[in-house]
Every structure is written in C-alpha cells, then in structure tokens.
Amino acid sequence: MSETHTETKAIAHAECLVIGGGVIGSSIAYHVAKEGRSTIMLERWIPGEGASGAAVGMLAAESEEFTDHELARFARASRDAFPELVSDLERLSGISVQFRTEGFVTPFRSEAEGQKRWNAAKMREDDCHVWWDAREVARRIPGLADQVIGAIYRSKETQVAPVQLCRAYAGAAAVLGATIWSGTQAKELVIQGGRVCGVRTDIGFFSCDQVVIAAGLDSSKLLGQIGFDYPLYPVKGEAVAVSLKDHPLDYTIYADDVYLVPKQNNELWIGATSLPHQYDKEVTAGGLKGLLERASVWLPCVHEAAFIRAWAGLRPQAAAERPFIGPVPGVEGAYAAVGHYRNGVLLSDATGRAMAAMLKGADAAELGISKFPSELLKEESL
Ligand SMILES: Cc1cc2nc3c(=O)[nH]c(=O)nc-3n(C[C@H](O)[C@H](O)[C@H](O)COP(=O)(O)OP(=O)(O)OC[C@H]3O[C@@H](n4cnc5c(N)ncnc54)[C@H](O)[C@@H]3O)c2cc1C
Structure with a gap:
C-alpha cells in the first residue's frame, strides 16, 4: 500500500x-x-x-x-x-455464449442413495426437479448405463461456454x-x-x-x-473434452463422481478433479484416466469417443x-x-x-x- x-x-x-x-x-x-x-x-x-x-x-x-x-x-x-x-x-x-437450457440429470445406481437424495431434494421448495424412474431415464437418455435405477431431473439448470x-x-x-x-x-x-x-x-x-x-x-x-x-488457496481441477460422434447427448449429466457436459459440435466436456493446494496446471495421466473411467461407467459410449483435449485450472477457494x-x-x-x-x-x-x-x-x-x-x-x- x-x-x-x-x-x-x-x-x-x-x-x-x-x-x-x-x-x-x-x-x-x-x-x-x-x-x-x-x-x-x-x-x-x-x-x-x-x-x-x-x-x-x-x-x-x-x-x-x-x-x-x-x-x-x-x-x-x-x-x-x-x-x-x-x-x-x-x-x-x-459473441455467442452458447447458452443451453436442456437441464441437468443426476443419476443413481443405488436405490437407497437415490431415495435419500430425492427426499432431500423435495425439501428444497424453491427448486424445480422431478424424479425419473429407470424407464424414463432410458427413454430420455438411451445411451446411459443399464444399472441406473432413476435420476433427479432439474429442468431450470443451464450452461454456457x-x-x-x-x-x-x-x-x-x-x-x-x-x-x-x-x-x-x-x-x-x-x-x-x-x-x-x-x-x-x-x-x-x-x-x-x-x-x-x-x-x-x-x-x-x-x-x-x-x-x-x-x-x-487453489483447488486444481482437470477436465477433458471428447467427441461423441454417434451419440449426441442433450442433457448435462451431473453425477456425484463426475459431470458430463454436452457442448457444440458433439463435444462432451468431462470434469473435474479436485486437488487442493496444487498450484501447477498440468494434466496428469492419472487424473485423465480417472475422469474417463468414471464418465464411461455412466455413459459407456465415452469409451469409443475421440479424444480432443484436456486442461486444468485453479479454483480460487476461501475458508x-x-x-x-x-x-x-x-x-x-x-x-x-x-x-x-x-x-x-x-x-x-x-x-x-x-x-x-x-x-x-x-x-x-x-x-x-x-x-x-x-x-x-x-x-x-x-
Ligand atoms: C476444471 C474447472 C471446472 C469448473 N467448472 C465450473 C462450472 O461448471 N461452473 C462454475 O460456475 N464454475 C466452474 N469453475 C470455477 C470457476 O472457474 C471459478 O469460480 C471462476 O473462474 C473464478 O473467477 P474469477 O474471475 O474470480 O477468477 P479468474 O478467472 O482466475 O480471474 C481472475 C483474473 O484476474 C487477473 N489478474 C490476477 N492478478 C491481476 C493483477 N494484479 N492485475 C490485473 N489482473 C490480474 C487474472 O489474469 C485473471 O484473468 C470451474 C473451475 C475449474 C478449474
């Protein structure tokens, strides 16, 4: 000063x-x-x-x-x-900010977890969500893993570039x-x-x-x-973009362990790792492997997707x-x-x-x- x-x-x-x-x-x-x-x-x-x-x-x-x-x-x-x-x-x-309004889907593989989270979601009166059972999920998102027992769909969630x-x-x-x-x-x-x-x-x-x-x-x-x-302090986050050639996804999949975000030109952005106190912006092989594995458990076609690029950034975190x-x-x-x-x-x-x-x-x-x-x-x- x-x-x-x-x-x-x-x-x-x-x-x-x-x-x-x-x-x-x-x-x-x-x-x-x-x-x-x-x-x-x-x-x-x-x-x-x-x-x-x-x-x-x-x-x-x-x-x-x-x-x-x-x-x-x-x-x-x-x-x-x-x-x-x-x-x-x-x-x-x-400038187009590539605003997308299809909404977010949080899928579950466990009945108990799905039920618990849905009950908690219902308590949030200002939120806008519905429960999709397994059949509805399969109808809306054909490529999603068979083990999904249901999902919370939040219609008001949006995303941008x-x-x-x-x-x-x-x-x-x-x-x-x-x-x-x-x-x-x-x-x-x-x-x-x-x-x-x-x-x-x-x-x-x-x-x-x-x-x-x-x-x-x-x-x-x-x-x-x-x-x-x-x-x-920084919380480093790694993310990866792949190209979903034959299976364009409309909804953002917001799972507990990974998120899959559809972008223009059939790109799918997959994120993100969370590494507190790391100041470098390198993408590690382990980070990348973990993201792709978690993503392909939810959406198996990620296995066949073409790799585009990967990146990392530092989230500014306070106490x-x-x-x-x-x-x-x-x-x-x-x-x-x-x-x-x-x-x-x-x-x-x-x-x-x-x-x-x-x-x-x-x-x-x-x-x-x-x-x-x-x-x-x-x-x-x-
Ligand atoms: C992998 C990843 C995924 C994320 N996904 C999401 C998401 O989906 N949704 C979401 O809401 N958030 C997301 N975030 C978090 C989001 O990126 C941050 O919360 C946000 O970018 C913080 O913005 P900021 O403007 O505070 O910081 P920054 O974007 O870092 O901007 C600070 C700017 O200040 C400039 N600067 C610094 N010092 C000076 C100086 N002395 N003089 C002049 N300029 C200076 C820097 O160059 C920089 O451009 C994600 C973060 C990561 C890493």
Whole structure:
C-alpha cells in the first residue's frame, strides 16, 4: 500500500476501477458500466485466461445442493437472470455464449442413495426437479448405463461456454463505455488519507474513486497490501473434452463422481478433479484416466469417443463455502469480490449486480447477502 500520492499524471481516470478480467471482474465491469458510471477494467493477460478459462460452464444452482441458504438463494437468482443477461450480452458484444437450457440429470445406481437424495431434494421448495424412474431415464437418455435405477431431473439448470461468457461480459462493458486494459498488471493500490485514489500498474498510474479487487486466486496479495489478510488457496481441477460422434447427448449429466457436459459440435466436456493446494496446471495421466473411467461407467459410449483435449485450472477457494463480496475493512473506496471457488461462472451475474449496487451505497443486508462480507470475517478471525 502506498500512503503518499506521488504520481503526477494518471494514464486514465474512472469512477470505478476493476482489477481482474475473469468472469467475476468482467461481470462487475459490465454491471457498473451499465449504470452509466465510468469504468476501467485491468487484466494482466486477456479476459478469460485465468480460472474462468478452465471452467466447464455449468450454472448448477440446484444440483450443487448448497447448504448455506443465502448462497443457495444468491445462486438461484444468478442462474435465473441468465436468459435475459445472455440476450443482452450477445446483442451488445456480438459473441455467442452458447447458452443451453436442456437441464441437468443426476443419476443413481443405488436405490437407497437415490431415495435419500430425492427426499432431500423435495425439501428444497424453491427448486424445480422431478424424479425419473429407470424407464424414463432410458427413454430420455438411451445411451446411459443399464444399472441406473432413476435420476433427479432439474429442468431450470443451464450452461454456457465460459471463455465466451467472459469475453461477452467484457465486450458488452466496452460497448457501454468501459475501457478494458488487457496486458496491464495491477501492482498496488494507492491510498490517501485512508481512501483509495488509484492503482499503480506495470505501465503507470490509474486514478479512480473506487476500486474492486476481483483478481481471482491472486487477490490475496493485493488485499494483504492494504491490510486485509484474506487467504485464498487453489483447488486444481482437470477436465477433458471428447467427441461423441454417434451419440449426441442433450442433457448435462451431473453425477456425484463426475459431470458430463454436452457442448457444440458433439463435444462432451468431462470434469473435474479436485486437488487442493496444487498450484501447477498440468494434466496428469492419472487424473485423465480417472475422469474417463468414471464418465464411461455412466455413459459407456465415452469409451469409443475421440479424444480432443484436456486442461486444468485453479479454483480460487476461501475458508468459507461462500465468496467474499463487499467493502474491504479499513480502506474507504476499496471493495473485493473473491473466493468463488467452483461456482464463479454460476455466481457471476449476481456478483456483478451486487457489487454495482454496493458501489452506489447499498449494503449487504439489503441485497440479501449479509453473510458474504461480515460473517466470514468473524469466521476467519476464529
Ligand atoms: C476444471 C474447472 C471446472 C469448473 N467448472 C465450473 C462450472 O461448471 N461452473 C462454475 O460456475 N464454475 C466452474 N469453475 C470455477 C470457476 O472457474 C471459478 O469460480 C471462476 O473462474 C473464478 O473467477 P474469477 O474471475 O474470480 O477468477 P479468474 O478467472 O482466475 O480471474 C481472475 C483474473 O484476474 C487477473 N489478474 C490476477 N492478478 C491481476 C493483477 N494484479 N492485475 C490485473 N489482473 C490480474 C487474472 O489474469 C485473471 O484473468 C470451474 C473451475 C475449474 C478449474
């Protein structure tokens, strides 16, 4: 943190400056620009190159079965905003985000487990699900394994292409007047009299009235510089794409041990491993083998599918189940939206909306996310 403002001339000024061009930063830039406020987004690479570029793109608000009620509501609101959001983003940016609305299927091989999960699902009154028995599953998804005894079908779950979503957010933000500085790395926030007044970067100084740190896993460093100790750690995830030539799948299969997500051109994306505290982005042979084996138990034709590519990314995980979205304690004008772990794509719209409202003075309680900034701080300090 720099307390003395020595910069003579800023490269540019904005009311709001967002650090990070993943789905979270890009969504915030979009929602802030949409309110007519001057906005700058700094991205050290290009938008969508971080964890967002490794995501599979599921908007699994119900299938995730969140136990935190605020988070569950926030996730549903985010998912439910997508039809309108997608239409706005595609119109403004000209980028298709490959939105798919066929719904998600969680299949079971054990009667006891299926019954238990269906009973639990029925308790979630805001969710939208039906039970398919074995015959219905076989009718709807002919290639699914014979041992499936039934499945929960969630008709409102949707999915997108995450890189395209990220670039559509950024593109739409630019059309609405935001300036996107790709290839620009924020080095430190500049603070004057306890208030943020700009950001020093590798190409010079940017001045602003408010700053939002949305730099994914690397946010901890920037937050630490301004006295906010907020640890984040990576949960590495590997995924693989194969080509299903003769057996196109419509539904996303969201099983407990693997998910199979149909994409354009008969691609099937299979994910994902979950490896806490691993910082590398290598795909291991073991990881790949495990994913393909688990996928082909549910959908045997995966055995014959052609391999396309495999990749890995680092999910930004915080100590709590929910992300931190709110003002940074002790520094006026500084905010953060971090720790979206395995649901950043899903939560991107609601996070962008909530942050745009907070920057105009709304508090977390009135946005229905009172625990996102405050309770977490209490938990962290335990
Ligand atoms: C295999 C896998 C599958 C996943 N599938 C899903 C899914 O189906 N659905 C879902 O909702 N989520 C999914 N996720 C999780 C999702 O990818 C993350 O939650 C989300 O991408 C986090 O977004 P972010 O914007 O916070 O971080 P990032 O995407 O990492 O963005 C942060 C950005 O900040 C930039 N940056 C960092 N430091 C600086 C700096 N100093 N200056 C300027 N720029 C900086 C980085 O370059 C990066 O572009 C998946 C993740 C993985 C790994």
